[in-house]
Amino acid sequence: DGGITQSPKYLFRKEGQNVTLSCEQNLNHDAMYWYRQDPGQGLRLIYYSQIVNDFQKGDIAEGYSVSREKKESFPLTVTSAQKNPTAFYLCASSTSQGIYYEQYFGPGTRLTVT
Amino acid sequence: GDSVTQMEGPVTLSEEAFLTINCTYTATGYPSLFWYVQYPGEGLQLLLKATKADDKGSNKGFEATYRKETTSFHLEKGSVQVSDSAVYFCALINQAGTALIFGKGTTLSVSS
Numbered sequence: 620d621g622g623i624t625q626s627p628k629y630l631f632r633k634e635g636q637n638v639t640l641s642c643e644q645n646l647n648h649d650a651m652y653w654y655r656q657d658p659g660q661g662l663r664l665i666y667y668s669q670i671v672n673d674f675q676k677g678d679i680a681e682g683y684s685v686s687r688e689k690k691e692s693f694p695l696t697v698t699s700a701q702k703n704p705t706a707f708y709l710c711a712s713s714t715s716q717g718i719y720y721e722q723y724f725g726p727g728t729r730l731t732v733t
Numbered sequence: 734g735d736s737v738t739q740m741e742g743p744v745t746l747s748e749e750a751f752l753t754i755n756c757t758y759t760a761t762g763y764p765s766l767f768w769y770v771q772y773p774g775e776g777l778q779l780l781l782k783a784t785k786a787d788d789k790g791s792n793k794g795f796e797a798t799y800r801k802e803t804t805s806f807h808l809e810k811g812s813v814q815v816s817d818s819a820v821y822f823c824a825l826i827n828q829a830g831t832a833l834i835f836g837k838g839t840t841l842s843v844s845s
Contacts, residue, residue: 659837669831721767723779
Protein backbone atom coordinates (compact mmCIF):
# COMPACT_ATOMS: atom_id res chain seq x y z
CA ASP A 620 0.00 0.00 0.00
CA GLY A 621 1.24 3.47 -0.84
CA GLY A 622 1.34 6.05 1.90
CA ILE A 623 3.25 8.13 4.38
CA THR A 624 4.78 6.68 7.52
CA GLN A 625 5.88 8.63 10.55
CA SER A 626 7.73 7.12 13.43
CA PRO A 627 7.49 6.87 16.30
CA LYS A 628 3.86 7.67 17.13
CA TYR A 629 4.85 8.97 20.59
CA LEU A 630 8.19 10.48 21.50
CA PHE A 631 9.43 11.74 24.85
CA ARG A 632 12.53 13.87 25.36
CA LYS A 633 14.19 15.91 28.04
CA GLU A 634 14.49 19.64 27.60
CA GLY A 635 17.76 20.64 25.91
CA GLN A 636 17.98 17.56 23.69
CA ASN A 637 17.64 17.58 19.93
CA VAL A 638 15.22 15.04 18.50
CA THR A 639 14.62 13.86 14.94
CA LEU A 640 11.20 12.85 13.63
CA SER A 641 11.05 10.46 10.72
CA CYS A 642 8.85 10.81 7.63
CA GLU A 643 8.91 8.42 4.67
CA GLN A 644 6.62 8.28 1.64
CA ASN A 645 6.30 5.76 -1.19
CA LEU A 646 3.82 7.76 -3.24
CA ASN A 647 6.53 9.07 -5.57
CA HIS A 648 5.57 12.63 -4.65
CA ASP A 649 8.04 15.41 -5.30
CA ALA A 650 6.88 17.75 -2.54
CA MET A 651 6.92 17.09 1.22
CA TYR A 652 5.88 19.17 4.21
CA TRP A 653 6.08 19.39 7.98
CA TYR A 654 3.30 20.90 10.06
CA ARG A 655 2.89 21.52 13.74
CA GLN A 656 -0.54 21.18 15.35
CA ASP A 657 -1.44 22.69 18.71
CA PRO A 658 -4.91 22.67 20.30
CA GLY A 659 -7.07 25.44 18.84
CA GLN A 660 -4.29 26.58 16.48
CA GLY A 661 -4.93 24.53 13.40
CA LEU A 662 -1.93 23.48 11.35
CA ARG A 663 1.12 25.68 10.96
CA LEU A 664 3.72 25.04 8.27
CA ILE A 665 7.27 24.50 9.52
CA TYR A 666 9.23 23.57 6.38
CA TYR A 667 8.50 22.28 2.92
CA SER A 668 10.52 20.80 0.09
CA GLN A 669 9.54 20.66 -3.55
CA ILE A 670 12.55 18.71 -4.81
CA VAL A 671 15.46 16.71 -3.44
CA ASN A 672 18.25 18.77 -1.85
CA ASP A 673 16.07 21.87 -1.65
CA PHE A 674 13.69 23.12 1.05
CA GLN A 675 12.07 26.35 2.21
CA LYS A 676 11.06 27.75 5.57
CA GLY A 677 7.40 27.90 6.40
CA ASP A 678 5.66 30.16 8.90
CA ILE A 679 7.31 28.81 12.07
CA ALA A 680 10.74 27.43 11.08
CA GLU A 681 12.69 28.83 14.04
CA GLY A 682 14.12 26.06 16.20
CA TYR A 683 13.66 23.39 13.53
CA SER A 684 15.84 21.95 10.77
CA VAL A 685 15.22 19.54 7.89
CA SER A 686 17.06 17.66 5.17
CA ARG A 687 15.92 16.18 1.86
CA GLU A 688 18.63 13.83 0.64
CA LYS A 689 16.19 11.34 -0.86
CA LYS A 690 12.85 11.82 -2.58
CA GLU A 691 11.18 9.42 -0.15
CA SER A 692 12.44 10.92 3.10
CA PHE A 693 12.07 14.28 4.84
CA PRO A 694 13.24 14.10 8.49
CA LEU A 695 12.57 16.96 10.88
CA THR A 696 14.93 17.83 13.75
CA VAL A 697 13.49 19.71 16.69
CA THR A 698 16.43 21.50 18.23
CA SER A 699 16.95 22.73 21.76
CA ALA A 700 16.39 26.25 20.40
CA GLN A 701 12.68 25.54 19.91
CA LYS A 702 11.06 27.12 22.94
CA ASN A 703 7.83 25.12 23.03
CA PRO A 704 8.49 21.82 21.25
CA THR A 705 5.67 19.79 22.78
CA ALA A 706 3.11 19.34 19.99
CA PHE A 707 1.65 16.98 17.41
CA TYR A 708 3.80 16.92 14.25
CA LEU A 709 2.35 15.99 10.89
CA CYS A 710 4.22 15.17 7.71
CA ALA A 711 2.59 15.41 4.30
CA SER A 712 3.41 14.99 0.64
CA SER A 713 1.71 16.25 -2.47
CA THR A 714 1.07 15.60 -6.11
CA SER A 715 1.73 18.13 -8.84
CA GLN A 716 0.78 21.76 -8.54
CA GLY A 717 -2.20 23.61 -9.93
CA ILE A 718 -5.73 22.24 -10.03
CA TYR A 719 -4.52 18.67 -9.59
CA TYR A 720 -2.82 19.50 -6.31
CA GLU A 721 -3.66 17.23 -3.38
CA GLN A 722 -1.83 16.79 -0.12
CA TYR A 723 -1.62 13.48 1.75
CA PHE A 724 -0.82 13.19 5.45
CA GLY A 725 0.95 10.73 7.67
CA PRO A 726 -0.47 9.58 11.03
CA GLY A 727 1.59 12.08 13.03
CA THR A 728 4.11 11.98 15.88
CA ARG A 729 3.21 13.36 19.29
CA LEU A 730 6.32 14.86 20.88
CA THR A 731 6.43 15.58 24.59
CA VAL A 732 9.39 17.47 26.03
CA THR A 733 9.77 17.75 29.80
CA GLY B 734 -2.17 37.41 2.47
CA ASP B 735 -4.33 34.40 1.83
CA SER B 736 -6.33 33.11 4.79
CA VAL B 737 -9.16 30.77 5.80
CA THR B 738 -11.73 31.38 8.51
CA GLN B 739 -13.88 28.61 9.94
CA MET B 740 -16.71 28.72 12.42
CA GLU B 741 -15.62 28.13 15.97
CA GLY B 742 -16.52 24.85 17.54
CA PRO B 743 -17.30 22.58 19.08
CA VAL B 744 -20.39 21.66 17.11
CA THR B 745 -22.54 19.17 18.99
CA LEU B 746 -25.32 17.32 17.15
CA SER B 747 -27.57 14.32 17.58
CA GLU B 748 -27.36 11.46 15.13
CA GLU B 749 -29.25 12.11 11.85
CA ALA B 750 -29.15 15.91 12.32
CA PHE B 751 -28.18 18.27 9.50
CA LEU B 752 -24.62 19.60 9.58
CA THR B 753 -23.22 22.88 8.31
CA ILE B 754 -19.67 24.04 9.03
CA ASN B 755 -19.00 27.51 7.65
CA CYS B 756 -15.77 28.36 5.86
CA THR B 757 -14.84 31.64 4.20
CA TYR B 758 -11.58 32.56 2.56
CA THR B 759 -9.49 35.51 1.46
CA ALA B 760 -7.28 34.90 -1.55
CA THR B 761 -5.93 36.36 -4.74
CA GLY B 762 -7.66 34.81 -7.69
CA TYR B 763 -9.62 31.57 -7.43
CA PRO B 764 -7.60 28.94 -5.60
CA SER B 765 -8.58 25.30 -5.23
CA LEU B 766 -10.44 24.67 -1.95
CA PHE B 767 -10.36 21.61 0.29
CA TRP B 768 -11.99 20.02 3.30
CA TYR B 769 -9.88 17.68 5.42
CA VAL B 770 -11.02 15.50 8.33
CA GLN B 771 -8.97 14.40 11.32
CA TYR B 772 -10.15 11.53 13.51
CA PRO B 773 -8.84 11.38 17.09
CA GLY B 774 -5.10 10.70 17.28
CA GLU B 775 -4.68 10.46 13.51
CA GLY B 776 -3.39 12.50 10.60
CA LEU B 777 -5.59 14.42 8.18
CA GLN B 778 -7.54 12.81 5.35
CA LEU B 779 -8.77 14.65 2.29
CA LEU B 780 -12.57 14.67 2.43
CA LEU B 781 -13.41 16.65 -0.71
CA LYS B 782 -12.13 19.41 -2.97
CA ALA B 783 -13.29 21.91 -5.58
CA THR B 784 -11.00 23.47 -8.15
CA LYS B 785 -13.11 26.28 -9.63
CA ALA B 786 -16.08 28.50 -8.93
CA ASP B 787 -19.47 26.75 -8.71
CA ASP B 788 -17.80 23.33 -8.44
CA LYS B 789 -19.35 21.01 -5.87
CA GLY B 790 -17.10 18.58 -4.08
CA SER B 791 -18.72 15.54 -2.49
CA ASN B 792 -17.68 12.42 -0.61
CA LYS B 793 -19.22 10.10 2.01
CA GLY B 794 -22.42 12.17 2.09
CA PHE B 795 -20.56 15.45 2.66
CA GLU B 796 -20.83 18.28 0.15
CA ALA B 797 -19.35 21.74 -0.32
CA THR B 798 -19.85 24.25 -3.13
CA TYR B 799 -17.24 26.78 -4.21
CA ARG B 800 -18.99 30.18 -4.06
CA LYS B 801 -16.82 32.98 -5.41
CA GLU B 802 -19.51 35.66 -4.82
CA THR B 803 -19.43 35.02 -1.09
CA THR B 804 -15.88 33.59 -0.98
CA SER B 805 -17.23 30.58 0.88
CA PHE B 806 -16.91 26.80 0.89
CA HIS B 807 -19.34 25.61 3.55
CA LEU B 808 -19.38 21.91 4.43
CA GLU B 809 -22.78 20.18 4.69
CA LYS B 810 -24.16 16.75 5.41
CA GLY B 811 -27.81 15.84 5.50
CA SER B 812 -27.68 13.22 8.25
CA VAL B 813 -24.65 12.89 10.50
CA GLN B 814 -23.55 9.68 12.21
CA VAL B 815 -21.62 9.11 15.42
CA SER B 816 -18.69 7.99 13.25
CA ASP B 817 -18.51 11.52 11.75
CA SER B 818 -17.22 12.87 15.07
CA ALA B 819 -13.87 14.43 14.18
CA VAL B 820 -12.11 17.74 13.53
CA TYR B 821 -12.79 19.30 10.12
CA PHE B 822 -10.35 21.65 8.42
CA CYS B 823 -11.04 23.97 5.51
CA ALA B 824 -8.02 24.84 3.36
CA LEU B 825 -6.96 26.58 0.18
CA ILE B 826 -3.86 26.34 -1.94
CA ASN B 827 -1.54 29.32 -1.68
CA GLN B 828 -0.96 31.76 -4.51
CA ALA B 829 2.30 30.11 -5.52
CA GLY B 830 0.52 26.78 -5.74
CA THR B 831 3.04 25.16 -3.44
CA ALA B 832 1.35 24.69 -0.06
CA LEU B 833 -2.00 24.64 1.73
CA ILE B 834 -3.30 27.30 4.09
CA PHE B 835 -5.58 25.83 6.76
CA GLY B 836 -8.33 27.18 8.94
CA LYS B 837 -8.11 26.46 12.66
CA GLY B 838 -10.44 23.48 12.49
CA THR B 839 -13.94 22.79 13.79
CA THR B 840 -14.60 19.95 16.19
CA LEU B 841 -17.79 17.98 15.52
CA SER B 842 -19.26 15.73 18.18
CA VAL B 843 -22.24 13.52 17.28
CA SER B 844 -24.17 11.63 19.95
CA SER B 845 -26.58 8.74 19.52
